[in-house]
Amino acid sequence: MDKELYKKVYFFSGLNDDELDKLNVISRLKKFKKGDNIFFDTEPYLGFYFVLNGMVKIYKISKDGKEHILHIVGEFNTFAEVPLFENFGSIYENEFRYPANAMAIEEDTEVVLIQGRQFLELIETTPNMCMKIVSGFAKRLRHMNHHIEELTLKDVTKRVAGFILTDHTNTKKISPDNKPFITLNISKNDLAAYLGTIQETLSRTFRRLEEEGIIEVEGKNIYIQDIKKLKETAT
Amino acid sequence: MDKELYKKVYFFSGLNDDELDKLNVISRLKKFKKGDNIFFDTEPYLGFYFVLNGMVKIYKISKDGKEHILHIVGEFNTFAEVPLFENFGSIYENEFRYPANAMAIEEDTEVVLIQGRQFLELIETTPNMCMKIVSGFAKRLRHMNHHIEELTLKDVTKRVAGFILTDHTNTKKISPDNKPFITLNISKNDLAAYLGTIQETLSRTFRRLEEEGIIEVEGKNIYIQDIKKLKETAT
DNA sequence: CGTAACCTTGATTAAGATCAATTCTCGTGG
DNA sequence: CCACGAGAATTGATCTTAATCAAGGTTACG
Numbered sequence: 403m404d405k406e407l408y409k410k411v412y413f414f415s416g417l418n419d420d421e422l423d424k425l426n427v428i429s430r431l432k433k434f435k436k437g438d439n440i441f442f443d444t445e446p447y448l449g450f451y452f453v454l455n456g457m458v459k460i461y462k463i464s465k466d467g468k469e470h471i472l473h474i475v476g477e478f479n480t481f482a483e484v485p486l487f488e489n490f491g492s493i494y495e496n497e498f499r500y501p502a503n504a505m506a507i508e509e510d511t512e513v514v515l516i517q518g519r520q521f522l523e524l525i526e527t528t529p530n531m532c533m534k535i536v537s538g539f540a541k542r543l544r545h546m547n548h549h550i551e552e553l554t555l556k557d558v559t560k561r562v563a564g565f566i567l568t569d570h571t572n573t574k575k576i577s578p579d580n581k582p583f584i585t586l587n588i589s590k591n592d593l594a595a596y597l598g599t600i601q602e603t604l605s606r607t608f609r610r611l612e613e614e615g616i617i618e619v620e621g622k623n624i625y626i627q628d629i630k631k632l633k634e635t636a637t
Numbered sequence: 638m639d640k641e642l643y644k645k646v647y648f649f650s651g652l653n654d655d656e657l658d659k660l661n662v663i664s665r666l667k668k669f670k671k672g673d674n675i676f677f678d679t680e681p682y683l684g685f686y687f688v689l690n691g692m693v694k695i696y697k698i699s700k701d702g703k704e705h706i707l708h709i710v711g712e713f714n715t716f717a718e719v720p721l722f723e724n725f726g727s728i729y730e731n732e733f734r735y736p737a738n739a740m741a742i743e744e745d746t747e748v749v750l751i752q753g754r755q756f757l758e759l760i761e762t763t764p765n766m767c768m769k770i771v772s773g774f775a776k777r778l779r780h781m782n783h784h785i786e787e788l789t790l791k792d793v794t795k796r797v798a799g800f801i802l803t804d805h806t807n808t809k810k811i812s813p814d815n816k817p818f819i820t821l822n823i824s825k826n827d828l829a830a831y832l833g834t835i836q837e838t839l840s841r842t843f844r845r846l847e848e849e850g851i852i853e854v855e856g857k858n859i860y861i862q863d864i865k866k867l868k869e870t871a872t
Numbered sequence: 873c874g875t876a877a878c879c880t881t882g883a884t885t886a887a888g889a890t891c892a893a894t895t896c897t898c899g900t901g902g
Numbered sequence: 903c904c905a906c907g908a909g910a911a912t913t914g915a916t917c918t919t920a921a922t923c924a925a926g927g928t929t930a931c932g
Contacts, residue, residue, distance in 0.1 A: 464790035465872055472785060484782075487768075487775035501782055532767040533722075539774040540722035546781045547719075547736055550707060553788060554833050555699035558888070590911065598789050603888055605912055621897085637700055793920070825879065838920055840880050856929085879928070889918075896911070902904090 403431060403514070410478040411452045413534050421528050428520035432513050434506035440513060441482070447498035449518035450483040456511025459592060460502050471596040472502060472549075474588060480538070486518045487535070507588060553598045561597045562607045563636035566617065566624060583625040611635070638666060638749070645713040646687045648769050656763050663755035667748050669741035675748060676717070682733035684753035685718040691746025694827060695737050706831040707737055707784075709823060715773070721753045722770070742823060788833045796832045797842045798871035801852065801859060818860040846870070 405422045408414045414425065431454070434440060440451065440458060451458075453475050460473040460481055475481045485498045506513075525531055552561050569584045577583050586593060594604040608624075611617045616632050618625040626632055640657045643649045649660065666689070669675060675686065675693060686693075688710050695708040695716055710716045720733045741748075760766055787796050804819045812818050821828060829839040843859075846852045851867050853860040861867055 462786050462790060468790055470786070470789040472782065484775045484778045487771045488779060489772070501779065529764050529767070532764070532771060535771050536722045536767060536774065537724070539771065539778065540719045543719045543774065543777060543781065544723060544736065546778070546785065547707065550781065550785055550788070551697050551705070553785070554705040555697060555703055589909095600889065601911070602890085602913080606888090609912085824877095835921065836879070837881080837922085841920090844880085873932105875930105875932095877928100877930085879926100881924105881926080883923085883925105885920105885922070887919090887921090889916100891916080892914090894911105894913080897909090899908095900906085902906095 403429070407454065407478075411480060412478075412538055413480060413483075413531060416530050416534060417528065421524070424524055425516070425521075428517045428524065430515045430517070432515060434511045434513070436506060436509045436511070438506045438511075440504040440506060441500045442503050443500050445500055447482075447485045447500055447518060449516050449521060450480055450486055451504070451513045451515050452480045453477050454512040454514055456506060456508035456513075457587065458511060458513065459505050459507050459588070461505065461595065462502050469595045470598065471592060473545075474507075474592075474596065483535075483538075486522065487539075507592060558597065558599045558603055559607055559610070560636055561599075562604065562611070563616075563632050565593070565597060566626065567632060567636055570626065577625060581625050581627070582629060583623050586622045586624065638664070642689065642713075646715060647713075647773055648715060648718075648766060651765050651769060652763065656759070659759055660751070663752045663759065665750045665752070667750060669746045669748070671741055671744045671746070673741050673746075675739040675741060676735045677738050678735050680735055682717075682720045682735055682753060684751050684756060685715055685721055686739070686748045686750050687715045688712050689747040689749055691741060691743035691748075692822065693746060693748065694740050694742050694823070696740065696830065697737050704830045705833065706827060708780075709742075709827075709831065718770075718773075721757065722774075742827060793832065793834050793838055793842055794845070795871055796834075797839065797846070798851075798867050800828070800832060801861065802867060802871055805861065812860060816860045816862070817864065818858050821857045821859065 403426060405419065405426065408417070408422050408425055414422070417425065432440070434456075443462070455477065457477075458475040458481060459471050460475060461469055461471045463469050473481065481504060482500055482502075485501060525535075552564060556564070566584055570582055573584060575583050575585065588596075590604055591601050594601050597604065599607075608617070608619050611632075612619060614631070616626075616628050616635060618627055638661060640654065640661065643652070643657050643660055649657070652660065667675070669691075678697070690712065692712075693710040693716060694706050695710060696704055696706045698704050708716065716739060717735055717737075719736060787799060791799065801819055805817055808819060810818050810820065823831075825839055826836050829836050832839065834842075843852070843854050846867075847854060849866070851861075851863050851870065853862055
């Protein structure tokens with residue numbers, strides 16, 4: 403695999419050529435179709451992944467079939483690193499499992515598996531990478547903090563409004579007629595599961611926000627008609 | 638401060654005498670009464686803390702006054718480390734804020750502030766500590782994953798049952814008449830805010846579990862009458 | 873023993889989930 | 903180019919859980 407691609411992964415951004423070669427040896431490219439599971443939370447832990455192409459959802463299922471999406475992982479982002487670092491000493495002994503399920507949610511999703519045991523050996527000789535991991539984890543913790551805050555302190559309408567704002571802050575899309583908008587890159591079903599609700603409620607929420615003249619939903623595009631009101635709604 | 642005390646903090650467990658001395662220089666002991674706030678999420682970031690004595694809750698408040706507790710932090714555990722590691726380069730430039738509020742919830746709570754900027758300098762000369770931080774963060778991430786899973790996938794009754802089981806797994810208390818039990822070290826109000834509900838609902842849930850003969854609540858002690866049923870309830 | 877903080881209980885309300893139909897959208901093959 | 907069918911999205915009616923509102927009861931502690 404092209405070494406340059408590895409460098410786009412935050413963890414690996416500081417590595418030199420020699421280290422990238424070693425990384426290449428312990429990684430495996432895997433391809434999935436939309437809807438394929440990459441791993442289940444019942445499977446033994448092999449290592450962590452990054453997305454080369456497409457998109458992956460990390461999710462949990464309750465006993466009675468309810469789904470909640472913890473993360474949506476896009477290109478060059480990693481997932482399932484946590485178990486690797488939880489208990490250094492014991493990784494060789496214990497039978498670790500993946501902490502959640504992962505599914506490809508785009509056609510032709512390609513992911514790269516970095517084999518766990520071998521990566522731990524590699525990391526010892528590249529001390530520089532450790533701080534990258536710390537920093538990556540810190541960002542993740544911040545994100546989860548925010549996620550919990552949204553889920554516990556806000557109702558569905560606020561969460562939806564907040565999602566649109568956050569997404570637009572990241573993408574900054576502007577339509578030809580000068581309106582800010584976002585494009586959903588996941589299904590509304592998945593969006594609902596991420597926002598801690600269900601399809602139907604999300605649909606109704608969109609409609610109510612449309613009726614109030616705050617947004618306009620057109621398929622996968624959501625146009626922001628009144629950003630001031632949207633911000634008020636979100637807080 | 639006694640150097641031995643530092644060693645009980647997971648992050649610092651591998652440090653040598655010299656390093657502990659340096660740590661001592663950049664730390665500040667602070668004392669709080671029950672109900673005192675240690676910091677608010679509006680304050681500029683000074684550094685992270687560990688609890689020397691007592692207990693601390695990390696919480697968020699919504700605009701309309703609803704509270705959710707993210708963590709309960711006990712002795713020799715750290716809190717508020719995340720902002721320090723999120724953006725190494727920019728800590729000197731940006732005005733960082735604490736990501737949540739912290740309050741002492743026990744009388745005579747003592748915490749130690751480790752000053753952030755100075756700690757970053759210290760850490761560069763002690764590479765060994767980095768992996769400790771990674772590992773600590775990984776544990777924290779696991780905990781938050783679990784927390785989100787509970788909040789989104791389970792109803793209040795399941796969460797309460799799950800809490801009792803988890804707490805008992807950690808403490809393993811057995812009463813003189815041979816019954817497993819747990820002792821709440823926080824108020825029921827705080828427990829409710831941690832479990833994503835309110836006092837009244839928690840109270841009713843306890844009563845229902847009592848009526849079903851699963852537990853017995855006596856003040857701060859909760860006796861497990863039927864652990865099999867409790868496990869069934871929790872899943 | 874009196875007061876404040878904490879906890880419990882009951883009645884009511886509201887948000888959102890569930891159940892049940894449609895309708896819409898889009899890719900595929902005739 | 904159109905028809906078909908499957909998955910995705912919408913909509914309405916109803917139900918359930920847990921929050922809110924309101925009032926007492928308990929406990930801890932000076």
